Amino acid sequence: MTEQVQDQKDQAAREAAAKVADYEHGWSADIETEFAPKGLDENTVRFISAKKNEPEWMLEWRLKAYRHWLTMPMPDWAKLNIPPIDYQDAYYYAAPKPKKVLASLDEVDPEILEVYKKLGIPLEEQKVLAGVEGARKVAVDAVFDSVSVATTFREELKKAGVIFLSISEAIREYPDLVKRWLGKVVPMHDNFFAALNCAVFSDGTFVYIPEGVRCPMELSTYFRINAENTGQFERTLIVADKGAYVSYLEGCTAPQRDENQLHAAVVELVALDDAEIKYSTVQNWYPGDAEGKGGIYNFVTKRALCQGARSKVSWTQVETGSAVTWKYPSCVLNGEDSVGEFYSVAVTNNFQQADTGTKMIHNGKGSRSTIVSKGISAGRSQNTYRGLVRVAPQAEGVRNFTQCDSLLLGKDCGAHTVPYIEVRNPSAQIEHEATTSKISDDQLFYAMQRGLGQEEAVALIVNGFAKEVLQQLPMEFAVEAQKLLGISLEGSVG
Amino acid sequence: MLKIDNLHAAVADKPILKGLSLTINAGEIHAIMGPNGAGKSTLGYTLGGRPGYVVTGGSVSFNDADLLALEPHERAAAGLFLGFQYPVEIPGVSFVQFLRESVNAQRKARGEEPLSGGDFLKLAREQAGRLRMDMDMLKRPVNVGFSGGEKKRAEMVQMGILDPCLAILDETDSGLDIDALRICGEGINAIMRKPDKAVLLITHYQRLLDYVKPDFVHVLAGGRIVKSGGPELALQLEEQGYEAVAA
Numbered sequence: 147m148t149e150q151v152q153d154q155k156d157q158a159a160r161e162a163a164a165k166v167a168d169y170e171h172g173w174s175a176d177i178e179t180e181f182a183p184k185g186l187d188e189n190t191v192r193f194i195s196a197k198k199n200e201p202e203w204m205l206e207w208r209l210k211a212y213r214h215w216l217t218m219p220m221p222d223w224a225k226l227n228i229p230p231i232d233y234q235d236a237y238y239y240a241a242p243k244p245k246k247v248l249a250s251l252d253e254v255d256p257e258i259l260e261v262y263k264k265l266g267i268p269l270e271e272q273k274v275l276a277g278v279e280g281a282r283k284v285a286v287d288a289v290f291d292s293v294s295v296a297t298t299f300r301e302e303l304k305k306a307g308v309i310f311l312s313i314s315e316a317i318r319e320y321p322d323l324v325k326r327w328l329g330k331v332v333p334m335h336d337n338f339f340a341a342l343n344c345a346v347f348s349d350g351t352f353v354y355i356p357e358g359v360r361c362p363m364e365l366s367t368y369f370r371i372n373a374e375n376t377g378q379f380e381r382t383l384i385v386a387d388k389g390a391y392v393s394y395l396e397g398c399t400a401p402q403r404d405e406n407q408l409h410a411a412v413v414e415l416v417a418l419d420d421a422e423i424k425y426s427t428v429q430n431w432y433p434g435d436a437e438g439k440g441g442i443y444n445f446v447t448k449r450a451l452c453q454g455a456r457s458k459v460s461w462t463q464v465e466t467g468s469a470v471t472w473k474y475p476s477c478v479l480n481g482e483d484s485v486g487e488f489y490s491v492a493v494t495n496n497f498q499q500a501d502t503g504t505k506m507i508h509n510g511k512g513s514r515s516t517i518v519s520k521g522i523s524a525g526r527s528q529n530t531y532r533g534l535v536r537v538a539p540q541a542e543g544v545r546n547f548t549q550c551d552s553l554l555l556g557k558d559c560g561a562h563t564v565p566y567i568e569v570r571n572p573s574a575q576i577e578h579e580a581t582t583s584k585i586s587d588d589q590l591f592y593a594m595q596r597g598l599g600q601e602e603a604v605a606l607i608v609n610g611f612a613k614e615v616l617q618q619l620p621m622e623f624a625v626e627a628q629k630l631l632g633i634s635l636e637g638s639v640g
Numbered sequence: 641m642l643k644i645d646n647l648h649a650a651v652a653d654k655p656i657l658k659g660l661s662l663t664i665n666a667g668e669i670h671a672i673m674g675p676n677g678a679g680k681s682t683l684g685y686t687l688g689g690r691p692g693y694v695v696t697g698g699s700v701s702f703n704d705a706d707l708l709a710l711e712p713h714e715r716a717a718a719g720l721f722l723g724f725q726y727p728v729e730i731p732g733v734s735f736v737q738f739l740r741e742s743v744n745a746q747r748k749a750r751g752e753e754p755l756s757g758g759d760f761l762k763l764a765r766e767q768a769g770r771l772r773m774d775m776d777m778l779k780r781p782v783n784v785g786f787s788g789g790e791k792k793r794a795e796m797v798q799m800g801i802l803d804p805c806l807a808i809l810d811e812t813d814s815g816l817d818i819d820a821l822r823i824c825g826e827g828i829n830a831i832m833r834k835p836d837k838a839v840l841l842i843t844h845y846q847r848l849l850d851y852v853k854p855d856f857v858h859v860l861a862g863g864r865i866v867k868s869g870g871p872e873l874a875l876q877l878e879e880q881g882y883e884a885v886a887a
Contacts, residue, residue, distance in 0.1 A: 591690050592728040594712040595721075596742035596802065597749070603713075606741060610732025610781065 182239040188212060191345050194239045198314045198349075201321060211334040211344030218338045224472055224501035225530045225562055228443065236408055238346045238379070299363065306362050308392075309354040313381050316352035323354055327385055331414035331451045331478070339410040339445040339472075343379050347412070350381035355390035355421075364620055365394045380411040386421035388454065393424040395620060409468075410445045419454030419481070424462070426619055427475075428627055430634075431467035438497025438526075441469025448475035449505075452484035452513070460487040461504065462618040464627045466634040469498055474532065476505035479513035486515040489615040491627075493608075493634045494527030494559070503533035503564075508544040508574070517548040520612045522631070523559035524638035530562040535576060537569045544574040552582040553611050555604070555638050585639070604639050605632025641666045641703060641838050642687075642806055648697035649686045655696065656682040658863035664806070664838045671841040671849055671874060674860035675882045680842045681725060683860070684810040688722040689715050702806070716742075717749035721804035725811040727791040730782035735794065736764065738782050739801050746802065767800030771827045788815030796827040807832050808840045813848035825851025846878040859885060 182190045191212045195205040220231070303310050309320060316324050334344040355361050386392055396413075409431070415423050425448075434441025444467075450459035461475040477486030488504035506515035515535065523529040529552065537544045552561035563580050585607050593603035609616065609628050616624050642664040649657040656679045664670050674680050686693045687700065689712035700707040702718060710718065730738065743763075744754040755763070768775055771793045783791050792812055799807055809828070813821055829852060832839045841852060849857075849871065857873040858865045859882065867873065867885065877885050 586728075587691065588728045589730055591688070591712060592724065593730070593738070593742075595688050595690075595716055595724075596738070596798065597713050597716040597746035598742055599711075599713050599745065602741065602745060606733055606738065607730055610730055613732035 182237065184237055185234040186212075186236075186238055186346065190238050194346055194348070197239065198317070200314075200317055203321075203325070204317055207329070207334070208345050211341050212346075214335050215338065215341035215345055218335075218341055220338050221472075224532070225528060225564075226470055226472060226499050226501050227528075228470055228499075231408065231443070233342075239348065302362055306359050307356040308359065308361055309352065310365060311352055313347075313350040313352045313383060316383075320352070320354070323385065324352065324383065327414065327416050328383055329414075331416060331449050332412050332447050337447060340412050340447040343381060343410045343412040343447070347379045347381035350383075350411075352382075353384040353392060353394065355384075355386045355392045357387040358389045359387075360390070361392040364622075365392065378409045380409075382411070382413040383416075384414070384423060384425070385416045386418065386423050386457075388418045389420040390418075391422045393426070393620060395426045395428070395623060397428040397430065407441075408443050408445075411447070413446070413448040413475075415448075415450035415459055417450065417452050417454060417457035417459050417481075417484075420456045421454060422458040422460075423450065424460045425450075425475075426623065427461075427463040427465075428619075428623060428630070429463065429465045429467050429471075430630060432469075433467050433496065433498050434469040436496050436525075436637075438469070441498070442467065443470045444468040444473065445470075446473040448473065450475075450477045450486070452477055452479045452481050452486060452510070454484070455482040455510075456484060457481045458485040458487075460485075460489070460618070462489040462615065463491070463502075464615070464619070464630065465490070465492040465500060465502060466630055468500075471498075471500040471502055473500075473502045474504055476507070476534075477515065478507045478509065479515065480509045481513070482510045483512040483514075484510050485513070488515075488517045488519070488533075489618045490519045490531075491522070491612040491615045491631070492520070492529055492531075493522045493631060494524065494529045495634055495638055496525040496527060498525075498527040500528070501530040501532055503531045505534040506536070506546060508535070508537045508541045508546070511541055512543045513541060514545045515547075517546070517550075518614050519548075519550045520615055521550070521552045521561050521563075522555070522608055522611065522635070523552065523561050524555035524635050526558045528560045528562070530564060532564045532566075534566040534568070536566075537571050537574045537576075539570040541571050542573050544571065544576075546574070546576045548576075548578045550578075550580040551611065552580075553608065554582065554584045555635065590639070600639060601632065601636055604635055605629075608632065608635060642707075642840075643701045644687075644698070645700070646698040647683075647686070647700060648695065649682060650694050650696050651682060651692060656863055657686065659698070660860070660864055661698075662858065662865060664840060666805075666838055667835045668856065669833065669839045669841065669852060669854045670856045670858065671843060671854040672858050672860050672865075673843060673874060673877055673882075676844075678860045679863045680860055681810055684722055684808050684840075684842055687715075687720065687808055688712060713745065714749065716802070716804075717746040719805035721799050721802055721807045723792075723795045723799060723807060723809035723812050725814060727783045727786075727795055729784045731784055733782050734780060735778040735782055735798075736761070739764065739778075739798060742798075743801060763801055764797075767797050767831075770800060770830060771797050772823055773797055789817060789820040792816055792824060793820060793827075796824050796831070800827065800831045803831075805836060806838050806840070808842065810842045811844065812841070813843055813845060821847065822851055824848075828852050846874045849874050 182193045191208050195208055332340050334341055417423050431442040452459055459477050465471055479486050486506050492500045492502050494500050504517055517533060519531045521529040521531055531550045535546045550563045554561055561582055565578055567576055569576060589607055590603050593606060608631050616627055619627055644660060644662045647657050647660045672680055695708055740760045747754055764778060765775055768778055773793055812824055825848060854871055857869055859867040
């Protein structure tokens with residue numbers, strides 16, 4: 147390629163980036179610039195840190211992670227077929243793209259509106275999701291019947307002593323707390339994507355629940371309405387001090403589109419003595435089209451440290467989106483009698499690929515874990531459960547129960563189960579059950595004979611299959627998640 | 641209500657029904673009897689619209705509509721109920737949820753308002769009571785862990801809730817003990833013996849007919865109805881066997 151052509155390509159790319167950021171000017175080192183140029187080097191990392199007004203220690207931390215990342219290869223052990231990713235051919239920082247303001251719902255893509263309708267999202271909330279002008283306040287009023295939900299929530303949380311803010315704010319306002327735990331659950335050298343996240347994370351959430359406090363609300367509702375564009379490299383840190391409890395919901399059932407194909411989030415949870423964290427995820431990023439073009443690559447590192455005695459962390463995930471999912475929410479069970487749980491529904495359709503599961507690392511005496519994984523494959527998709535149960539030599543009296551069920555729709559998809567079990571203490575009780583089944587023609591005809599249309603019948607059968615997991619979700623999302631499963635599988639039978 | 645005219649149907653390219661004709665009017669109960677392999681279940685599945693049961697000739701009109709042009713769920717909404725010989729299990733889905741969605745899907749297709757949760761439960765309780773089935777049974781997943789007899793009783797409860805105008809009951813009597821047979825028989829009478837409804841009983845044996853008196857009895861053999869008559873024909877079959885009567 148000649149230099150001139152390369153220049154032109156770069157120019158085009160810059161223009162595209164400027165457009166994305168709604169910014170007219172090209173790249174300069176000026177701090178006022180809204181996006182970093184294509185590619186990743188130390189300057190990019192410095193730029194991001196400066197944009198976030200970060201203290202020196204944070205910049206040093208990022209740079210260390212970046213330098214380590216350079217030495218790491220991208221992991222290739224998952225059952226995923228991913229074309230090579232050119233990390234220098236991507237943008238690592240752009241100011242959140244202002245959503246195009248629409249005058250009314252009439253201007254929204256009818257296909258998206260149809261999905262909202264099927265999900266049963268209230269009209270006013272639809273306006274917020276679609277970015278209709280002036281909708282935010284209306285939606286807040288409509289949904290919560292109050293003046294300003296954000297303020298009310300903040301005050302209530304403050305009263306309880308709960309710290310809940312963006313991680314950028316937390317780094318500035320609570321540096322000691324952040325310093326103490328950031329990177330302690332998922333070290334920066336943990337894996338390729340975690341290192342990348344450490345270097346360039348854009349923003350995310352920080353939660354601290356003080357000793358003995360039960361968080362007075364699900365942090366979901368708040369999060370949901372206020373879901374800003376948190377970007378492709380999200381960073382979340384939740385610390386539950388002794389005896390604290392919090393339930394946190396991430397994501398949204400409404401279809402999420404993003405200009406950035408590469409996503410690499412890191413979520414760290416810390417539970418001290420007698421603390422409990424319930425973390426629920428509904429992931430519905432753009433999965434690509436029916437031919438497998440486009441779609442998000444989602445490389446997520448989620449891990450919980452059950453550090454305290456009798457601490458408990460429960461992961462629940464409903465994964466329906468993304469072209470590629472690489473995700474293993476795990477629990478390191480250090481505390482005596484600590485408890486880890488993983489409940490997962492992963493749906494793949496068309497050309498989606500998911501390699502997901504969990505790791506339960508039993509270091510504490512009497513620690514227990516439960517794994518329930520439900521994989522649903524349709525179209526030409528590939529769906530893999532990959533899980534590790536490890537029992538350390540000193541961990542007496544450990545118990546684990548694992549159940550992995552796969553449901554196949556059609557004959558061109560694949561379901562795979564890859565359980566790793568490493569037990570170094572003979573007192574452990576480990577159970578693993580696995581099934582693979584198909585939606586039978588008998589079931590479909592039976593349901594249709596009672597009056598259900600084909601897609602309703604599929605949705606009903608699939609929801610029955612995933613019930614054990616769905617019932618772990620907070621009530622308000624369980625209903626939407628049920629509908630989401632049906633929508634994700636539309637057109638997959640017959 | 642139902643007019644089957646010269647119906648031909650094949651399963652996996654093998655012709656099973658070979659020119660079957662039958663007319664059922666409102667208020668009538670018909671029984672179809674016949675030896676194994678005669679095509680009895682095929683008739684039920686074909687009328688229900690099961691994929692794989694391919695109509696190769698003839699016509700079926702149901703309340704003046706072309707039944708064969710409808711999808712299975714449209715046939716259900718039009719008032720056709722098929723009682724299964726082997727009811728199917730659906731793990732994780734309770735009868736209550738299954739039937740409420742089914743009822744409301746049918747109502748929606750007919751342009752009616754959906755039943756509220758309260759109204760549905762009232763209806764379900766009433767119908768379950770008629771079949772001496774505890775409501776707790778209906779909170780369990782569809783047919784999972786049910787005995788053969790319980791499954792058949794649950795089919796009748798479903799029929800009561802869905803309130804069809806035509807019920808095609810495929811060997812409802814198989815797998816039933818004497819008490820359950822009586823309860824099911826009484827259920828069929830209570831739900832379906834009405835001037836605006838009709839029943840097609842598919843059975844091997846006379847015993848169900850002791851409880852549900854048919855107006856007409858037909859003998860199905862080789863994919864066609866070879867003989868028709870009144871209730872006495874069933875008794876004659878029981879005594880002399882299919883070969884003697886159908887010959």
